[in-house]
Amino acid sequence: MPAQHLSGDPQTGNTPAKLPAGLYVVATPIGNLRDITLRALDVLRSVDAVLAEDTRQTIKLLNAYDIKAPISAYHDHNAAERVPAIIQRLQDGEAIALVSDAGTPLVSDPGFRLVRAAVEAGIEVTPLPGASAPLAALVKSGLPSDAFLFAGFMPTKSAARQTAMTAFQDLRATLIFFETGKRIIAMLTDALAVYGDRPAVLTRELTKQYEEARHGTISELITSVTDTPPRGEIVMLIGPASGDRTWDAALVTRALQEQIPELGMKRASAEVAAQSGWPKRDVYQLALSLK
Structure with missing residues (x-):
């Protein structure tokens, strides 16, 4: 079945009274609320319900644009319980939007379970592209972008983290990780042990007032974050393997x-x-x- 398209007037902002039934996977801003697409606003105004990872975060966005759609929580802790009922609503002809706290759903969030169930049930899934922290960080970093791997969050324990990192050790691709300020020194220390002293970029608070990028080698960034611990959400990028990596x-x-x-x-x-x-x-x- 071809993807459904809205027929609203792009000049007036009028939207259809009723969207075609299906699951709409809607990217939302990662910080700056103006990084929302017009199409996303159309859909959020027109769906029968919005599923949000954290309703408190999503309500801020909906209120900013005076959107009154019914909203309920869908997250890791209730996904198994909620998916069957959501699928039934979709089969009954409802249009439902899925959003994450920030960015594109299914990137380090539980949305994939619902999308997979919808696909298996033959329900139309419509992605609405928009903000994405990994891509924004890659664009800002200046590291090679012809090939990249998004690895998300690494395990919290050092041994498990290094084991996970080793899987990407020889990839000729820029590696992209999510990290927190409290764990960044430990993560970088393990990255140095696994990858050697590669070029790296630490980005934080993307699209927000205090957006920042720190460039250097991994060891230089360890010094940087030790001297000036970063706050906020971090996207950590590490340059690709060179093919002649040596450990002294x-x-x-x-x-x-x-x-x-x-x-x-x-x-x-x-x-x-x-x-x-x-x-x-x-x-x-x-x-x-x-x-």
Whole structure:
């Protein structure tokens, strides 16, 4: 079935009295409320209901544009319970909008469960493109944009985080992560151990009053965030693998010092050997010398 289109007048802002039935996945601003598309406003004014990750956040947006659509919560904690009823409403002919707290739904939020269920039920899913923090950060960073990977949030524990990061170690692509101010030093320390001292950019408060980008190598950014801890929501970008990555003894030592307390000497040595390309025997001998 071809995608449905609104037939409202783009000059007057008039919208159809009734949208075609289906799920409308609506991108919302990531900070600046004016970063909302005219089409998104049309849909939000016309749907039967709005599903929001955090109704308190979405109400601010709806109030700013005098939108009176019924709103209810859809998030990780109630998704399993709510999806069947939402699918039934869609099958009964309702038009429902799905929004996240900020940005494009399904990017690090639970919307994919609902979209997958809608697709499986043969319900029309209409994406309304708009703001996206990973893309805004990539554009601002100056890092290569011909290939990139959005990895979202990494695990909170160092060993698990490094293991997750290792999966992207040799990609010739800019890596994009979400992070918080409280965890950024630990995240960057693990990134240095896994990726070496690559070019990196820390962006924060995108589209807001205190928007900022810090450029440098990973080690330089560790110094920067240690001296001046960043506030707000962070999108962290790390440059692609060069193809000739080398780990010197200092970098291998630093990685061992980070991982031995959590993994033990033997397992940490194996992990660092895999990450660095060093022979396992040489890494283990270096680990012994740290005792």
